[in-house]
Amino acid sequence: MATDGVLGRHELQRFYADHHRWLHGWLRRQLGCRDNAADLAQDTFVRLLAREQDLRAIREPRAYLHAIARGLLLNHWRRRRIEQAYLEALAARPEPCAPSPERRALIIEALLEIDRLLSGLPEKARRAFLLSQLEGLTYAAIGAELGVSERMVKKYMAQAMFACLNVEPLAEGDL
Amino acid sequence: MNPRALQQAAEWFAVLQSGQAGEAEHRAWRRWLERSAEHRQAWARVERISGQFQALSQDATARAAGRGLSGPSMGRRRMLKTLCVAGGAGVLGTLAGPACRDWMADERTAVGEVRALTLADGSQLWLNTDTALDIRVAAEGPHLILRRGELLLESAAEARIHVSARDAELAGSGARMALYQGDGESRVSLYEGALRLSLTARPGVVEEAMPGHELLFDSARLLGSGPAAAGARAWATGVLLADHLRLDDFVAQLGRYRRGYLGCDTRIAGLRVVGAYPLADTDRVLDILAGTLPIRVNRRLPWWVSLEPAAA
Numbered sequence: 338m339a340t341d342g343v344l345g346r347h348e349l350q351r352f353y354a355d356h357h358r359w360l361h362g363w364l365r366r367q368l369g370c371r372d373n374a375a376d377l378a379q380d381t382f383v384r385l386l387a388r389e390q391d392l393r394a395i396r397e398p399r400a401y402l403h404a405i406a407r408g409l410l411l412n413h414w415r416r417r418r419i420e421q422a423y424l425e426a427l428a429a430r431p432e433p434c435a436p437s438p439e440r441r442a443l444i445i446e447a448l449l450e451i452d453r454l455l456s457g458l459p460e461k462a463r464r465a466f467l468l469s470q471l472e473g474l475t476y477a478a479i480g481a482e483l484g485v486s487e488r489m490v491k492k493y494m495a496q497a498m499f500a501c502l503n504v505e506p507l508a509e510g511d512l
Numbered sequence: 513m514n515p516r517a518l519q520q521a522a523e524w525f526a527v528l529q530s531g532q533a534g535e536a537e538h539r540a541w542r543r544w545l546e547r548s549a550e551h552r553q554a555w556a557r558v559e560r561i562s563g564q565f566q567a568l569s570q571d572a573t574a575r576a577a578g579r580g581l582s583g584p585s586m587g588r589r590r591m592l593k594t595l596c597v598a599g600g601a602g603v604l605g606t607l608a609g610p611a612c613r614d615w616m617a618d619e620r621t622a623v624g625e626v627r628a629l630t631l632a633d634g635s636q637l638w639l640n641t642d643t644a645l646d647i648r649v650a651a652e653g654p655h656l657i658l659r660r661g662e663l664l665l666e667s668a669a670e671a672r673i674h675v676s677a678r679d680a681e682l683a684g685s686g687a688r689m690a691l692y693q694g695d696g697e698s699r700v701s702l703y704e705g706a707l708r709l710s711l712t713a714r715p716g717v718v719e720e721a722m723p724g725h726e727l728l729f730d731s732a733r734l735l736g737s738g739p740a741a742a743g744a745r746a747w748a749t750g751v752l753l754a755d756h757l758r759l760d761d762f763v764a765q766l767g768r769y770r771r772g773y774l775g776c777d778t779r780i781a782g783l784r785v786v787g788a789y790p791l792a793d794t795d796r797v798l799d800i801l802a803g804t805l806p807i808r809v810n811r812r813l814p815w816w817v818s819l820e821p822a823a824a
Contacts, residue, residue, distance in 0.1 A: 350812065383815060386773060419577070426576035436573070443618060444574045450564060451578065469529060470565035471578045476530050491526045499522035501561045502554070503515075 348392045353382060360402050367410055377413060381406045419448050454501040465490050466497035513557075514550045521554035525562070549715055556712075563646065567618055619645045621661070624769045626750055626791065634668035638748040640692075641769045641791075650674075662692040664748045673707070679731040680709045689721075690745050701726035701740040750792055754785040759805070763819060770794040772815030779821050780807050 360381060364374035384405050385392075395401050423445055427436075436444070455463045461483055468474045468482060469490075476490040483490070524541050527533050533541075545551055568574040621627050621639045629637045631647070631654045639645060643661025647654055656663070658677040666688045667673050675682040677691060679698040687705025692698065700709060700721060707721040712731040719734060721727055726744070728736040746753035752769075754762050760781035767774040769791050783805050789797045798809045798817065806822045 349816075353813070379815065382813075383772070386816065423573065423577040426573045426579075429576065430573060443620065444568065444571060444577075447564060447568050447618075448574065448577055451568065454561065454564075467578055470562070471569045471575045473569065476532075487530075491530060494526035494529060495522045498525045498558060498561065499519055502518045502522060502557055 349386070352385075352392050352398065356398055356402055357382070359399065360406060363403070364406060364410070368413075373413070377406060377409050380409050384409070415452065416445070416449060419452060420445055423448065454504050455497065457504075458497055458500050461485070462493040462497045462500075465493035469494060513553060517548070517550040517554040518557070520544065521551070521558045524555070525558050549713060552715060553712070619643075619647060623771055624791070624794070626747060628748070633671045635671050635673075636666040638664040640664070640747050658691060658693055660693060662690065662747075664688075664690045664745050667705070678712065679729055680711050681715075682707055682709045684708060684721075697728060697730045697735060699726055699728050701744050703740060703745070746788070747791060750790060752789045752791050752797070754787055754789065757785045759783040759785055759801075759807075759819070766794055766797060773817065775816075775818040777818065777820045780805070780819060783807070 357378060361374055361378045364377050365371055368374050368377070381402055385402070392398075423441070455466065458466070465479050465483060468479045469476070474482070476487045476494075479490045480487045485493075524544065527537060528541060545555055568578060619627070619629065619639060621641060621643045623642045625641060627639045629639070631637055632649055633653050635654070637656070640662035643663065644659035645661075645663060646657040646659065648657070649655075653672040653674065656665070656675045658675060663675075665673065665675070667684075667686055669686050671686060673682065673684045673687055673689070675691060677693055677698060679693070680700075682689075682691065682700065684705060684707035687707050688703040689705070689707055690699075690701040690703075692700075700707070702721040702723050702725060704723055706723075708718050709721060709727070709729075710716070710718050711729060711733070714732065719727065719729075724740055725737055726740040727734060741755075752762075752765060757765075758781065760776045760778075762785040763774055763776040766789075785801070785805070787800075787804075789800065791797075798819070801807060801819070802809050802822075807819050808822045810818045810820050812818060
């Protein structure tokens with residue numbers, strides 16, 4: 338509701354008119370796809386609006402838009418990578434299996450969240466945690482798989498959980 | 513949150529998850545848990561994270577895709593091999609008994625969606641727009657965990673109610689109640705029956721909700737109380753009920769059911785809205801408003817709509 342106070346309606350419209358075509362063009366070159374570029378360009382302006390910035394105070398509008406769009410682009414690629422992994426796993430199933438689009442969306446969202454939680458961890462701690470939590474392997478089995486002692490596995494588990502606990506909860510619409 | 517409490521919670525998690533913790537360790541863990549509210553909060557977060565993995569571990573395809581998160585070193589051969597490994601008991605199963613693991617569901621509604629559900633014990637549940645809820649079936653009955661949004665619950669006669677939310681734990685039986693979790697605070701409305709709530713940050717203190725009343729609270733204290741608003745549960749039937757509501761409040765509520773920005777000029781914010789409006793078509797609601805109030809709908813961009821004075 339503060340939109341009228343902080344952003345003059347004319348400023349945003351002008352900002353949009355001045356930069357939208359450039360932003361869309363840049364995103365299209367990055368993505369090689371017109372529709373996704375249009376979506377991300379729109380998301381970029383929504384983010385801009387959500388920040389309730391005074392647009393007149395932005396000195397380098399294109400650098401500013403570029404920074405927002407780049408963050409959105411990285412998330413987009415991360416999501417693509419995970420969607421790809423999910424599709425490959427689906428294709429590798431021994432029996433045919435067709436989850437509903439809704440279920441697929443939920444799982445991909447959950448995978449993204451897990452990827453986010455574990456992203457800062459060293460490789461072995463991350464694998465130990467996934468083997469335990471997703472595969473249900475015992476610490477002994479994980480130790481054998483990773484070539485470390487059970488004591489070390491327990492350390493990895495604590496380290497990984499601590500890292501997850503320290504990741505900020507997701508803000509609305511950050512993916 | 514206290515990093516030391518989080519560190520200890522993570523270490524307890526690693527101990528209990530090993531599957532080799534004995535009676536003595538479980539007792540020590542319980543003592544740790546009982547020692548402070550910070551410990552309990554830290555543990556609640558451990559359970560939330562563990563629950564996310566647990567939900568995924570029950571889907572074979574998700575497990576396989578999750579292996580991709582381990583980086584490129586895992587080959588396809590191993591991926592196929594590990595597909596056959598069954599999911600083991602998680603920490604929640606070990607601690608809270610096997611019933612807790614029987615069934616675990618994530619229910620979510622999209623922006624603008626309202627959904628009705630029937631629980632295993634016959635209770636009726638409605639989820640409002642943009643709501644996320646976990647349902648766990650325990651021996652004593654369903655345990656609802658509200659992650660985001662709003663729910664309305666009409667429990668079957670005598671059925672036990674157990675709802676966990678960000679700011680409070682709610683317990684009761686045979687009640688009709690609504691719970692809304694806003695940005696910084698929560699609101700519970702009790703229409704019938706009995707309900708007790710204990711705030712997350714003050715687990716020892718129990719507040720009693722009165723039928724026909726609503727309580728406003730955050731995790732540490734009660735912020736207010738009053739008669740339950742008549743319109744507060746109309747959404748379950750797909751209607752936004754306005755009983756002399758200020759236009760800016762109405763717009764804030766309507767905005768929960770649509771994507772993009774919906775703004776309201778301060779000059780018309782105090783106009784009063786009366787009526788029942790269909791939530792399924794918020795654009796039509798805006799047009800109805802423009803037909804009855806001295807306002808106009810300015811659709812600046814598809815995702816940016818403002819209500820302005822008609823004469824502007």
